[in-house]
Amino acid sequence: MNTSGSSRWLAILTGGLLWLTSTVAAAQNSIESVRAWPSPDKTRIVFDLGQQADYSYFTLYGSDPLRLVIDFNNTALNANLSELGDASLLVNLVRTSSPKKAGDTRIVIELAEKSDPQIFTLPANESYPDRLVVDLPGKSVERSGPAKSIAELKDRKVTIAIDAGHGGDDPGSIGPRGTYEKNVVLKIARALASMINDDPGMQAYLIRSGDYYVDLNERPQKAWQAKADFFVSIHADAFRTPQPRGGSVWVLSKRRADSEVGRWLEGTERKSALLGGAESIIRDTGHEPFLAQTLLDMSMDSSIAGAYSASRHIISEMSRITKMHKTEPQAASFAVLKSPDKPSILVETGFISNPDEERLLNSNGHQQKLARAIYNGVRQYFINNPLDNTLLANQESIEYVVKSGDSLSVLAERYGTTVNAIKRENNLTSSMLRIGQKLTIPR
Known part of the structure; x- marks a missing residue:
C-alpha cells in the first residue's frame, strides 16, 4: 500500500472540505421579498431575508428628492421593487443604487416629505423568515369610506x-x-x-x-x-x-x-x-x-x-x-x-x-x-347608560331615513321605543314603510 499517496489524497480531500466549509460560511445573505403596508399615519416596509440583516442606513434630507438609504452588507437582491410606493402618499419610489462595495445591496427609498425612520430586525418564526422592518411615520393614505380622522x-x-x-x-x-x-x-x-x-x-x-x-x-x-x-x-x-x-x-x-x-x-x-x-x-x-x-x-x-x-x-x-x-x-x-x-x-x-x-x-x-x-x-x-351632555342622552327625538330591511318593530327595538309611539309621532295609519321615507323616532 502506498501510504504517501494515501496521505496526499487525504490532505487534498481535507483541504477541499475546509474550502467548501469556508465558502458556505461566507455565503451571501439575500433579500427574498419586500412588502409595503401604508396606513394613515405611517408606511411600513418589510424586507424578508435569508438570515439576520447586517445593515446600516442614513438619510439625505438636504437634497431633492428626500431619501432614506439602507445598505445591506454582503447581501444579494432577489426581489422585485417595482410598484412598492404606488399605494403610499409618503413613499414615492423604492429603488436600488450603487453599493459601497461589491456583494452589498443599497436600497434607496424616495420620500414625499421628511420622516424619522424607525428600523429594527425581527427573528425568523414559523410563519416568516428573518425580517428588517422600516417604519416611516407620516400621512400615507387617506381614510376613506366610513372611516373618519x-x-x-x-x-x-x-x-x-x-x-x-x-x-x-x-x-x-x-x-x-x-x-x-x-x-x-x-x-x-x-x-x-x-x-x-x-x-x-x-x-x-x-x-x-x-x-x-x-x-x-x-x-x-x-x-x-x-x-x-x-x-x-x-x-x-x-x-x-x-x-x-x-x-x-x-x-x-x-x-x-x-x-x-x-x-x-x-x-x-x-x-x-x-x-x-x-x-x-x-x-x-x-x-x-x-x-x-x-x-x-x-x-x-x-x-x-x-x-x-x-x-x-x-x-x-x-x-x-x-x-x-x-x-x-x-x-x-x-x-x-x-x-x-x-x-x-x-x-x-x-x-x-x-x-x-x-x-x-x-x-x-x-x-x-x-x-x-x-x-x-x-x-x-x-x-x-346615557353619557351626560351627549346628543344621544339629550335627544327627544331622532330623524331617521328608512332603509332596506327596516320595519317599525325593528326600529322600535333599536331605538328603545315602541311601535305605537313611532306611529303616533309620524301620524302613521299603517305599519308599512317605504325606502327613503323620513321618520321622527321619539325617545
Whole structure:
C-alpha cells in the first residue's frame, strides 16, 4: 500500500472540505421579498431575508428628492421593487443604487416629505423568515369610506372606536378554504362604522381602516386619542380542530383565562404581535402612568363592569342571527382591552376554522347582520347608560331615513321605543314603510 499517496489524497480531500466549509460560511445573505403596508399615519416596509440583516442606513434630507438609504452588507437582491410606493402618499419610489462595495445591496427609498425612520430586525418564526422592518411615520393614505380622522369627530356624539383585528403582515387565523381573518373582520368593522355614523347621536372611529397592521398597544391608545367612549375589537375565532363554532364576547380579566379556548386566544394574540412587528406585547399606554394606582384600579373596575353590561346586550342581539359558542361574557387578559377609561370588549364573530362558519363569514349578508347586532347591542347599552351632555342622552327625538330591511318593530327595538309611539309621532295609519321615507323616532 502506498501510504504517501494515501496521505496526499487525504490532505487534498481535507483541504477541499475546509474550502467548501469556508465558502458556505461566507455565503451571501439575500433579500427574498419586500412588502409595503401604508396606513394613515405611517408606511411600513418589510424586507424578508435569508438570515439576520447586517445593515446600516442614513438619510439625505438636504437634497431633492428626500431619501432614506439602507445598505445591506454582503447581501444579494432577489426581489422585485417595482410598484412598492404606488399605494403610499409618503413613499414615492423604492429603488436600488450603487453599493459601497461589491456583494452589498443599497436600497434607496424616495420620500414625499421628511420622516424619522424607525428600523429594527425581527427573528425568523414559523410563519416568516428573518425580517428588517422600516417604519416611516407620516400621512400615507387617506381614510376613506366610513372611516373618519380624529379631526372629523364631533363633540357631544357618543364615539365608538372599532378595531378590526390583525392586518398587514398578520393575516390572523386562516380558514380551511384560505379565508384570511383580517379581511373578514375589516368588512364587518366598516359595516359597523357605517351604521354608527348613520345614527345622529353616534360616530365611529376605525382603528384600522385598511390592510395594514397596528401594534396591539397602539390600538387602545388610538381610541384614547379619539376620545372614544367605547372600544370594540372584532375578530373571527379559530381553534386547533374544526368542530368548535359560534360567536362569543370577551372582556378583560386581570388574570389568565380559565377556558382552553381563552388560553388559545391569548396565545394567538401574542403571536399576532410578533407577526405584526411589535417588540413588546404589553406596555403602559401614554396616559396610564399619570394615574394613581388606586384611581386606576377603580377606573378599570368600572370599565370592566360597563363592558360586561354591553356584552350581554350584544350576545342577546347576536344570538338572533348566529349560533353562540358562549352565552355569557368571557374573560381573558387581552392587551387591546386594557384601557381603564372606557368599556372595552372583543367580539369573536364565529370560528373561521369551522368550514360552515367560514362560508358564513365570507357572506356579505351575514357580515351585515353581525355588524347590525353589534350596533344594536352597543346602542342599547348607551340608551340604558346615557353619557351626560351627549346628543344621544339629550335627544327627544331622532330623524331617521328608512332603509332596506327596516320595519317599525325593528326600529322600535333599536331605538328603545315602541311601535305605537313611532306611529303616533309620524301620524302613521299603517305599519308599512317605504325606502327613503323620513321618520321622527321619539325617545
